Amino acid sequence: MxxxxxxxxxxxxxxxxxxxxxxxxxxxxxxxxxxxxxxxxxxxxxxxxxxxxxxxxxxxxxxxxxxxxxxxxxxxxxxxxxxxxxxxxxxxxxxxxxxxxxxGGPLRSQSVIRFRLTVEGTTTMHTRIVDHPALRLVGHSTRVPLIHEGPNPHIQEFIASLPASEHERLKSLSAAEPGGLLQVSDSVDPDYVEGTELTYLHGVAVPADARVADDLDVIEVPAGAWAVFRASGAYPAALQSTWAATASEWFPSNPWRLRPGPSLVAVLDRADDFSTATTELWLPVEPA
The missing domain is CATH 1.10.10.60 (Homeodomain-like)
Known part of the structure; x- marks a missing residue:
């Protein structure tokens, strides 16, 4: 890479x-x-x-x-x-x-970039590869700006606007891995430019042939491989640090590459105030 x-x-x-x-x-x-x-x-x-x-x-x-x-x-x-x-x-x-x-100035010159792989081993990557059948991601979606660090207030506001009964309804619909409520990012700018819009879906995974109520949004996901990264610690800092490490450490040293598709975050455990959490980051991949 x-x-x-x-x-x-x-x-x-x-x-x-x-x-x-x-x-x-x-x-x-x-x-x-x-x-x-x-x-x-x-x-x-x-x-x-x-x-x-x-x-x-x-x-x-x-x-x-x-x-x-x-x-x-x-x-x-x-x-x-x-x-x-x-x-x-x-x-x-x-x-x-x-x-x-x-x-003659002032100028902000951009030097030629050179990439080098520095082997540090600073991040332990708890990773597994999952071959997954086609599925549907169903829930409620909106368009939000991409934010690389810290909580995304637009997502927080959107989730807070959903009534508690709707969260429980979605949980009851979960019928495929990854289980439970998911944070789904789709249609992300290929250059990953901060501030560009993406589709955020608050929902769950169901089988590809599952019937879905008309009031729910749907993202169709084809069958394929996923790299699943587990992160634990301060939220969302630990998750974002793991996300960054996939590019700087995991992909350069493993025979996989990203393929187009949504990224998923499953929350496995969390503190009552969400200050800490254990999460799984699901990224769609294919053999490099």
């Missing part, structure tokens, strides 16, 4: 003035675009698209300082107008292209 990510960085660097076919790079390194983008975002701390934009604007700034015409620089970096180029430039550098051209 580390070699694949570095190959991707090399391709980006060689094609900063052109469209970059990430799917083609993924096939070249024996991966998928979905997995490559997710691993890049998890390990780099930024999305691939954001990294490409920062690298392009780093080169664009150097060209402006060297005396390049704004329109020429904009066109060279794939922008059809100086207005669109100026907006992208300002997002990266915090100042206008004209200011940089006239004053």
């Amino acid at each position: 580390i070699a694949a990510l570095n190959t991707l960085v090399d391709v980006v660097e060689a094609n900063l003035h052109d469209d970059i076919d990430v799917a083609s790079v993924a096939r070249q390194v024996g991966s998928t675009e979905y997995h490559l983008r997710r691993m890049f975002a998890s390990l780099a701390g930024m999305s691939l698209s954001d990294y490409i934009r920062r690298r392009r604007m780093t080169l664009a700034a150097a060209e402006l300082v060297a005396g390049g015409r704004m329109l020429d620089v904009a066109v060279a970096h794939g922008y059809g107008s100086t207005e669109a180029f100026a907006r992208a430039f300002h997002q990266v550098h915090g100042v206008s292209p004209a200011h940089v051209r006239d004053h």
Whole structure:
């Protein structure tokens, strides 16, 4: 995985003035675009698209300082107008292209990223692989922004809006593994950009042929393998730390990769105030 990510960085660097076919790079390194983008975002701390934009604007700034015409620089970096180029430039550098051209800065340069695997063994990964038949995830869903660290207040507000009787009703419908009430994240941005919207479903798993009431939302999940990671400790910090470690430690050293599909969190045990919990994180995977 580390070699694949570095190959991707090399391709980006060689094609900063052109469209970059990430799917083609993924096939070249024996991966998928979905997995490559997710691993890049998890390990780099930024999305691939954001990294490409920062690298392009780093080169664009150097060209402006060297005396390049704004329109020429904009066109060279794939922008059809100086207005669109100026907006992208300002997002990266915090100042206008004209200011940089006239004053030489300030600039926020993005260096070329290099990925390295550091073997530390700091996180013990309690993991199992489950081959699971097709299932349906049923419950109540909403659209919420992606938040990487700390509780998501939008999810908390949504769950609190459901009456207690509805929680009990959903629990009674649980009829497939993982059991009990589940926290389901679906339709997540491939680049995993914080603030982008995802579908959150508060519900349970049932067999694929189960009948579902009309007032419940449904996510159809095909048969496939799942990597299941157990986390215990402060909630949600322990769960989020385990999630991060799947990218930094588990996937780089195991012959599996992410496949498209929802991620599931099952709460196995928790304190009354939810300050601590034991959870299982279910991620859809396929052989790498």
